Amino acid sequence: MKRIFSGIKPTGHLTLGNYLGALRRWVETDQHQADAVFCVVDLHALTVEHDPGRVRRLSRQAATLMLAAGLDPERCTVFVQSHVDEHARLSYLLECTATDGELRRMIQYKEKGARARAAGESVRLSLLTYPVLMAADILAYGTDEVPVGEDQTQHVELTRDLAVRFNQRYGHTFTVPRATHPEVAARVMDLQDPTSKMGKSHEPGSGIVYLLDEPDVTRRKIMRAVTDSGHEVRYDRAERPGLANLLDILAACTGGDPEELAGAYPSYGALKKDTADAVVELLRPVRERHAELVTDPGAVDAVLRRGAERARGLARPRVDAAYAAVGL
Ligand code: ADP
Secondary structure, three states: OOOEEEOOOOOOOOOOHHHHHHHHHHHHHHHHOEEEEEEEEEEHHHHHOHHHHHHHHHHHHHHHHHHOOOOOOOOEEEEEEEHOOHHHHHHHHHOOOOHHHHHHHHHHHHHHHHHHHHHOOOOOOHHHHHHHHHHHHHHHOOOEEEOOHHHHHHHHHHHHHHHHHHHHHOOOOOOOOOOEEEOOOOEOOOOOOOEOOOOOOOOOOOEEEEEOHHHHHHHHHHHHOOOOOOOOOOOOOOOHHHHHHHHHHHHHHOOOHHHHHOOOOOOHHHHHHHHHHHHHHHHHHHHHHHHOOOOOOHHHHHHHHHHHHHHHHHHHHHHHHHHHHHHH
């Protein structure tokens, strides 16, 4: 059975981008057709300024939302990264495999690093090395497929390069994984700035739909989405990114095709209204289940404890083999 691995960073509240780009597929497809491992990657949250209590709260919230969205702990493994030491252990060996040049070329490092420097903040070394830890997350499990949004393509490419290089130097140790993306909405854009992705680590703003937003808040955000001053509804990502984003979101919610949907709408207003309704309906069961699960934190803890035990059992032999392979 193929192995699937993916994760979510607890750096903010989960967004519609996380749901459409990743979580929904984990629930609807991946857990049914593979031995799937899903992780709240909390070590990654320390690469930027963070508050310890907030990271802890957001980790729990992310795990709870993963279960609320429908991950079934009887079918897949759900755990928190820092509960399994193998990730950090393997990361060091991969730091000895990667070069500083290839890490400095990572787009996310360049963007986030530039933002931090512009704000007068220092850049943590871990922001540079974070893709190596991500490679360790993936390679520790003998992963075949990594279902992610398009923003993660470059990091999965690096993971592949490191696996190949390690295998060439030290003998076959790691499966070389590949990224998979959803057909629609692989890159959900910010509703107020449709040229940048809807990311949970950004400043909270009205362009980001959070999974736990109240329905009327979600509706308002979508009705106020930036479009352009035209009238005709046309799917054109380059020229009309705001409109294309709404069409992608609607298509992802309803299972339609964004270009075909464009032809069905006489006005921007009608498109926004239907998109808002579709998103609210899509998220309703997730919000309801989340409200139930938060009343029983012990049950979530138990799932995470069992998940970590299983994850440890899966990762340890491969990480031990990697240590032996490099001569330790
Ligand atoms: P974030 O950028 O919100 O911090 P993470 O790094 O935690 O996201 O990513 C979790 C998953 O959600 C990844 O698979 C990522 O590709 C996906 N994802 C995040 N933002 C978006 C988006 N705007 N559109 C599509 N997928 C996204």
